Amino acid sequence: MSKNILITGGAGFIGCHVVKLFVNRYPAYKIVNLDCLTYAGNLENLKDIEHAENYFFEKVNILNAEELMRVFEQYQITDVIHLAAESHVDRSISYPLAFVQTNVIGTVNLLNVCKQTWQSLEQHLFYHISTDEVYGSLGESGYFLETTPYDPQSPYSASKASSDHFVRAYTNTYGMNTVISNCSNNYGPNQFPEKLIPLCIHNIRNNKPLPIYGKGENIRDWLFVEDHAKAIDLIFHRGKSGETYNIGGFNEWKNIDIVRLICDKMDEKLGRAAGTSKQLITFVKDRAGHDMRYAIDAHKIKQELGWEPSLQFEEGISKTIDWYMEHEAWLNNVTSGGYQKYYEEHYEER
Numbered sequence: 001m002s003k004n005i006l007i008t009g010g011a012g013f014i015g016c017h018v019v020k021l022f023v024n025r026y027p028a029y030k031i032v033n034l035d036c037l038t039y040a041g042n043l044e045n046l047k048d049i050e051h052a053e054n055y056f057f058e059k060v061n062i063l064n065a066e067e068l069m070r071v072f073e074q075y076q077i078t079d080v081i082h083l084a085a086e087s088h089v090d091r092s093i094s095y096p097l098a099f100v101q102t103n104v105i106g107t108v109n110l111l112n113v114c115k116q117t118w119q120s121l122e123q124h125l126f127y128h129i130s131t132d133e134v135y136g137s138l139g140e141s142g143y144f145l146e147t148t149p150y151d152p153q154s155p156y157s158a159s160k161a162s163s164d165h166f167v168r169a170y171t172n173t174y175g176m177n178t179v180i181s182n183c184s185n186n187y188g189p190n191q192f193p194e195k196l197i198p199l200c201i202h203n204i205r206n207n208k209p210l211p212i213y214g215k216g217e218n219i220r221d222w223l224f225v226e227d228h229a230k231a232i233d234l235i236f237h238r239g240k241s242g243e244t245y246n247i248g249g250f251n252e253w254k255n256i257d258i259v260r261l262i263c264d265k266m267d268e269k270l271g272r273a274a275g276t277s278k279q280l281i282t283f284v285k286d287r288a289g290h291d292m293r294y295a296i297d298a299h300k301i302k303q304e305l306g307w308e309p310s311l312q313f314e315e316g317i318s319k320t321i322d323w324y325m326e327h328e329a330w331l332n333n334v335t336s337g338g339y340q341k342y343y344e345e346h347y348e349e350r
């Protein structure tokens, strides 16, 4: 069946991989990428498919209901995959209101436009992409299940939890057909270098300190971004209405161990003596309210939809480093200007 799918946030890190996968795999679908191009959105991420016949781009803010209505009517949108968000925890600590605006109000705005535009709500799907951070922080043991109560700790996770609640409320109240997935930390090509893995790659290349929060003991589960995009594809097509799916890599790492792994691999790739990059590791004051451990139990999606991660972490890290080494212009472009100022304010005053 032909579909006209609106993908929001398609110029960002995860969104661009989802857009590329859908455009290439489903030539009969019309894919409309709606993105207002914040510092995190970059159309260069979509160069491979920008001329595809089934791909369209609209520079629109999800806060603008009038423009959303126009896009829905112009393309006769049948389904939404919603990724547009403010996504960086550190920024949410400095600017919480921006996260309420985009993540909460923007999501409700989009839900309202769907409700107003779609004639029979059950024939359309609103798919919300969310995070495992809504579940809060774990101790040394245990895993987040789909039934784990929400306990968000940062302004970012509180805003995502709130938007998840609104999505469920639109199902309960108006009968909207929705699905939510909560995924662990993604890594891979095209990630903005404020996040741990690309930040380390970029700084090692430039012989700059590698700022590590606290003692680097915090644990995260990591998933290669293309595996996340494949899970989104499966859930979009075969997920059950009203359900939540946790997506994870079965791959827990302490931050410091990831940084050491990247240092070793970069020394090798750059032909530097073993141990050179590790000298750049610099411990900085911990992030306020830093969650200790996230770990996803992704058995539901494995059992019900047959999804599992395809890439081993060390292989994924190598692939990621290679991508950043081959895309120096991309990296220089996104790290110039505004980001430079943010970086200096954020790390260099500590």
Ligand code: NAD
Binding pocket: 008, 009, 010, 011, 012, 013, 014, 015, 034, 035, 036, 037, 038, 039, 040, 041, 042, 060, 061, 062, 063, 082, 083, 084, 085, 086, 087, 088, 102, 106, 129, 130, 131, 132, 160, 182, 183, 184, 185, 186, 187, 192
């Ligand atoms: P990102 O910051 O790289 O990209 C976000 C995109 O949304 C950008 O292209 C930006 O321009 C766009 N955007 C922001 N505000 C907008 C607005 N008001 N209107 C229109 N477009 C706007 O984020 P990401 O890492 O790709 O994350 C995408 C989604 O996945 C987010 O909802 C995030 O919460 C979720 N998620 C991310 C991760 C992760 O590890 N990165 C893990 C789980 C879930």
